[in-house]
Amino acid sequence: IREQGVSPTDTLLARTYDQIALIQRDRRDMKASLDAWTRAIEIRKAAEGPESPEIARLLAQTGVPWMELGDLDRARGVLEESLRMFARTSGPDDVRRWIPLNLLSDVEGRTGNVALRIDYLQEALRVLTRAYGENARAALTVRQNLATALQQVGDAAGAQAVMIPLLPAIEAQYGPTHVRTLFARQTLAIVSKFQGDLPAAMAQF
Numbered sequence: 496i497r498e499q500g501v502s503p504t505d506t507l508l509a510r511t512y513d514q515i516a517l518i519q520r521d522r523r524d525m526k527a528s529l530d531a532w533t534r535a536i537e538i539r540k541a542a543e544g545p546e547s548p549e550i551a552r553l554l555a556q557t558g559v560p561w562m563e564l565g566d567l568d569r570a571r572g573v574l575e576e577s578l579r580m581f582a583r584t585s586g587p588d589d590v591r592r593w594i595p596l597n598l599l600s601d602v603e604g605r606t607g608n609v610a611l612r613i614d615y616l617q618e619a620l621r622v623l624t625r626a627y628g629e630n631a632r633a634a635l636t637v638r639q640n641l642a643t644a645l646q647q648v649g650d651a652a653g654a655q656a657v658m659i660p661l662l663p664a665i666e667a668q669y670g671p672t673h674v675r676t677l678f679a680r681q682t683l684a685i686v687s688k689f690q691g692d693l694p695a696a697m698a699q700f
């Protein structure tokens with residue numbers, strides 16, 4: 496890209512750094528992913544000004560490396576600022592808000608604030624369902640996270656109510672032997688057991 500003489504403020508560079516950051520995150524190199532997202536944010540700011548929905552999204556992505564580097568306060572700070580930026584630039588129905596909402600739910604889950612975790616997940620699910628429907632892949636992820644959070648607070652009935660329609664939706668998209676399907680099946684089995692429905696639990700196990 497640089498050899499082609501692309502301007503240093505071209506958003507193509509920002510998109511490239513975003514992809515590099517995702518690769519580095521998946522390789523578990525959190526410092527490298529953080530550096531790449533920081534570069535992407537700098538380019539976006541030069542091109543678009545100090546705030547935009549895309550800058551808010553990129554800022555949210557930095558929450559993952561901060562969490563994995565063990566700095567939950569910094570992760571919470573960037574994620575909350577991401578939500579404030581979305582509020583200032585695009586409003587509450589921007590589907591990209593699901594990213595900081597879902598990640599904030601993880602932060603709150605790790606720090607024991609499960610009720611707040613559930614609130615964040617419910618709002619993430621709202622914006623995803625409004626934009627893409629409840630069976631979009633991101634929505635399936637949030638629904639499973641919500642079931643897990645409900646189970647954490649002892650609401651096995653609520654978790655079971657989420658999982659019963661969720662399992663066939665996941666299986667339809669990923670197939671019966673995919674790890675996501677197996678994990679969903681295990682989750683349904685566990686919450687069914689807590690509900691005292693041992694036949695249903697055994698059927699899933």
